[in-house]
Amino acid sequence: MTLPPTGESKFLPSRNELGLVAVGFSGGQTKAGVDAAPTALLEAGLIHQLQNDLNYNVTFDGQVHTYADLIPASDPPHRNMLRPKSVSAVTRAVSSQVYTHAAAGRLVLTLGGDHSIAIGTISGTARAVRERLGQEIAVVWVDAHADINTPETSESGNIHGMPVSFLTGMTRSEDEERFGWLGEEHLISARKLVYIALRDIDRGEKEILRREGIKAFSMHDIDRHGIGKIMDMALGWIGSDTPIHLSFDVDALDPMWAPSTGTPVRGGLTLREGDFIAECVAETGNLIALDLVEVNPSLEVTGAQETVRAGCSIIRCALGDTLL
Numbered sequence: 001m002t003l004p005p006t007g008e009s010k011f012l013p014s015r016n017e018l019g020l021v022a023v024g025f026s027g028g029q030t031k032a033g034v035d036a037a038p039t040a041l042l043e044a045g046l047i048h049q050l051q052n053d054l055n056y057n058v059t060f061d062g063q064v065h066t067y068a069d070l071i072p073a074s075d076p077p078h079r080n081m082l083r084p085k086s087v088s089a090v091t092r093a094v095s096s097q098v099y100t101h102a103a104a105g106r107l108v109l110t111l112g113g114d115h116s117i118a119i120g121t122i123s124g125t126a127r128a129v130r131e132r133l134g135q136e137i138a139v140v141w142v143d144a145h146a147d148i149n150t151p152e153t154s155e156s157g158n159i160h161g162m163p164v165s166f167l168t169g170m171t172r173s174e175d176e177e178r179f180g181w182l183g184e185e186h187l188i189s190a191r192k193l194v195y196i197a198l199r200d201i202d203r204g205e206k207e208i209l210r211r212e213g214i215k216a217f218s219m220h221d222i223d224r225h226g227i228g229k230i231m232d233m234a235l236g237w238i239g240s241d242t243p244i245h246l247s248f249d250v251d252a253l254d255p256m257w258a259p260s261t262g263t264p265v266r267g268g269l270t271l272r273e274g275d276f277i278a279e280c281v282a283e284t285g286n287l288i289a290l291d292l293v294e295v296n297p298s299l300e301v302t303g304a305q306e307t308v309r310a311g312c313s314i315i316r317c318a319l320g321d322t323l324l
């Protein structure tokens, strides 16, 4: 039994209005199955938990979107990116879906899908908050990977490893069909971005993180200071006057807890550390949007349900569930 979210939010007109977007898209990487995650999360009873246990009023169109009509017949690699037109078109649609909820003052929950969809979710929130509140958003990116490759630094060409470089304006495009739709109103400041749980960073990404002075807490930092101190530092960096978009990649968790994901990396967060990060963000009262991505129920047999359960747990904690 849980108590409903209470108190005022500085950035939302009501603490109980939630917009849900289900994105069944896997084109930002090459493994099939991550598009089935929203259905698996919903079948695990997520909406019931949000409505009945956490007292949210959920606005949901009832669909897991596949955006089939947006996928072009021909989508050759461009600037080393795989399927650039597909990912561009889908993230543009997601951006507009998230924008609509955020502009109406709802807290937005997006179920992925691979992490390329964050190009859509974060750009949608950033634009809505600029218009509604005249403010920039902060982003807490919880992930084993930094996902900040440019098309030129990426070794794989998979766009799920690039969303942050687009969102910070580090990667720009003039081509309307290949992310040229991203305007200044969609972008975030690298100064208001904080990473947690990093442990598998490409060489080019390390250079970018250093050059841009981006705040990043790796697993090494978590081992050294403990997750409590890390969250104090991460949220202290953002400050209490900024709306927060939490983008949570389930591969931040150790494969022991979340094995069914496309790019698992050992040495990650425990389930409790993952929940704790989400609880701390919830406690700020400043959360305005949450992504849960990279659950791939097809990669494991017994591990799939465990990964889905871990995903639901992270979502509940971020949306105000507490142990007591």
Ligand SMILES: [Mn+2]
Pocket (backbone or CB within 6 Å): 115, 143, 145, 147, 160, 249, 294
């Ligand atoms: Mn990721």
